[in-house]
Amino acid sequence: MNGSKHDRAGARAEAATVRFAFTPAAAYVRAARLVAADVAAHAGVASGLLDEVRQAVGEACTRAVLRHRDRGIDELVRVEFSIGDRFVAKVTDNAQDLRARSGDRVGAGVAGGDARANDHEAIEEDTLSEEITLIVLGGLVEDLVVTGPDAEGGTTVSMSWPLPGSGSAADH
Template sequence: MNGSKHDRRSEPATVRFAFTPAAAYVRAARLVAADVAAHAGVATGLLDEVRQAVGEACTRAVLRHRDRGMDDLVRVEFSIADRFVAKVTDNAQDLRARSGDATAPGVSDGDARANDHDTLEEDTLSEEITLIVLGGLVEDLVVTGPTAEGGTTVSMSWPLPGSGPAADH
């Protein structure tokens, strides 16, 4: 390597794509993440971390869409500047916001509400576990949302060589 691709970071680059919320496409997202990260100059020792973290975030997004019966696309964005940044965005609203809605689909009596509550707790626990796993994989993890329009964004970043001391944390 002649290092020229690292010099291009003065001009930020962005790769964006979206996929149907199906588990089969999470593998493709992981592969793209590892390839873009390698091209950006992320240290070889961190590429497995990038691949696994993006896979976890995409799986979380797919499950959020599935649990809410949504076919909206899961959006993924990689940006390369001072750091390699991966963002995974879903369009699923927070289940806790819907749980108090008496008109929510499938809620017709007290028994259905109890079952809906159990499902809500399982989904919330599953999302929390995924975020704990991500927190163990990625030092720089930020989860925003859900927004007023619904959805969350999981943002993760990794240092790039030669980006100075700020990249070390």
């Protein structure tokens, strides 16, 4: 990504992708946020949106870490940033279920009906936490999609932001 981020005619250089994975621990969420902001800045995301990118990626990574923790999953949380017509951030966990489906009303139904009695409060708290995270993400990111579980068993939070020259009305 040397040289200018895009030429004067608005044509983008070849699309780029940055991928990494981290151990599902809260200590690594900060690193993911910093990488997100740096890659977004290099991609040309408007400086006024960089805090939004950083916060949204942090929320999505925290959600993934909590989903792993709740299910005792030690597999890595996967993060991918794509630079093309838009800056796209994807955070994928490996949890098998999806408590708050993207098409469901947030807050409708609380998982835990089949939970052991001593786990009930923790499940309700974690479900509420996940629903709140999705509400926060929905407020931060105009282009937000939650998909899954996929064939590999995880859910993906996909978010995108406009880049200069992408033809979006939201470009700065």
